[in-house]
Amino acid sequence: MLVTAYLALALLLAACLGLELSGCRAKPLSRACCNPSFLRFQLDFYQVYFLALAADWLQAPYLYKLYQHYHFLEGQIAILYVCGLASTVLFGLVASSLVDWLGRKKSCVLFSLTYSFCCMTKLSQDYFILLVGRALGGLSTALLFSAFESWYIHEHVARHDFPPEWIPATFARAAFWNHALAVAAGVAAEVVASWLGLGPVAPFVAAIPLLALAGILALCNWGENYDRQRAFLRTCGGGLRCLLSDRRVLLLGTIQALFESVVFIFIFLWTPVLDPHGAPLGIVFSSFMSASLLGSSLYRIATSKRYHLQPMHLLSLAVLIVVFSLFMLTFSTSPGQESPVESFVAFLLIELACGLYFPSMSFLRRKVIPEMEQAGVLNWFRVPLHLLACLGLLVLHGSDRKTGSCFTY
Structure with a gap:
């Protein structure tokens, strides 16, 4: 597991560096980049x-x-x-x-x-x-x-x-x-x-x-x-009205709550899954962040003028990748059949999906939610998101099952 973590980090960093360098060559300098003040x-x-x-x-x-x-x-x-x-x-x-x-x-x-x-x-x-x-x-x-x-x-x-x-x-x-x-x-x-x-x-x-x-x-x-x-009650009230009056905003909030609650539970679970197998936790974490950076670079390339992919398509792809990763983890964390390398790869895929998901969601929020109501709407988005994550952790707290079995839920 030690060698796998270091090798994964090196490969992911090399891939990120290659994509960023190619992006820098293709991107012209903006006026902002030339203004000393x-x-x-x-x-x-x-x-x-x-x-x-x-x-x-x-x-x-x-x-x-x-x-x-x-x-x-x-x-x-x-x-x-x-x-x-x-x-x-x-x-x-x-x-x-x-x-x-x-x-x-x-x-x-x-x-x-x-x-x-x-x-x-x-x-x-x-x-x-x-x-x-x-x-x-x-x-x-x-x-x-x-x-x-x-x-x-x-x-x-x-x-x-x-x-x-x-x-x-x-x-x-x-x-x-x-x-x-x-x-x-x-x-x-x-x-x-x-x-x-x-x-x-x-x-x-x-x-x-x-x-x-x-x-x-x-x-x-x-x-x-x-x-x-800007009053607190006015901000939250306006956000709630926007959330309930526009079906697209409500759908976006539902997607965010479901996806990001899974990510929060993943943040809790990755250490007890990998640590017993001697994983260097800091290097594993760096590998996760490199995978997320790779996903962000892929998002930038996919939405460029050359490929013209829509953020909604990449959001759907991110969800599918996470579903596939959780499916992998139900087998790789099964008692008696633990496969730390397979679990590590599944976690990397989740982080890659996060790199695609967050810029896609940010773009869609700007398109769907009025600018004046964004602060209030985002406050309401966070409530079910954190409640679902808390519920998942409380289920784990009250269960006699092993940590890995939570991936089957």
Whole structure:
């Protein structure tokens, strides 16, 4: 399993590099790429945002392993994950309004503080303190996916008066580097936890300086902005009306809830499936992120002028790939017939499908959901998504079956 993980990572990175280089040769430079003021503004945003993302990804490979290292049972670990998901959905509902009222810069600094405390709780073996840490993690995740983007969009348009058409260029580049940072974070987690022998808590400790630096840079270099006119009840009410009045929006929300809840359960299950077979967890995680990056590159190529494939077709393909992967996992995780390599390949296919799914879903949301209602609609989308994931983990918690049998559900 050790050799398979390293070989898979090398092959996937080579494939991603080849596709990205071919894409760079074919893509002409935009006006945004030639504007020095815009590039400096992007750099001010990226240096804080990328530190925050790197700290977030650094914790992912060894979370389950840490709880296992503290000798918690699988059901207890499932409850910890449920607490994190429940916290994310509760704070996610109010995060946008909280960020607008408190201030986007202050919210980014608050993110660095709460996530640092979340990492510190991992040093304790007390179950209640770990539950508090998961709740803080939910708040931090909600802030990460609302405060930074809101701050950038306001500064881009209101303070610097750059064309709104340049905003997608910033977030497209951020999406690519988000994957690259995830790959690097997996390797870094493996280095500090396994190669240096510091144990599964080491990646969480290593994330704290990154979070502190992100908070300091935001505090010193960023200006503050607010939007206190956008009321929470009005945002959620408008989103709910849009969701219930348009069948396409409701269908899109159903697809998101079903697909992404499976992904959340996969995040819980991959470690107990592969770890008993000696898998290097950080390298496995980097392989997953490389597969996701490969899927994103394939999406870009498939929707280019050369091939003209529609995002709906790629979304359907992603769903089919996940169904096939789960079918593989029902056999590769069967008691007495475990095949870790086959399970690893199935997990890679799930991540490849995610690389196709997320840009497809993002495109369809922009097409179907009115821009003014997107924040409210996305808040409602997250509720069934996290509830389904919590339900799946609670079923696992209350079951005497092995972890792998969950793939048959």
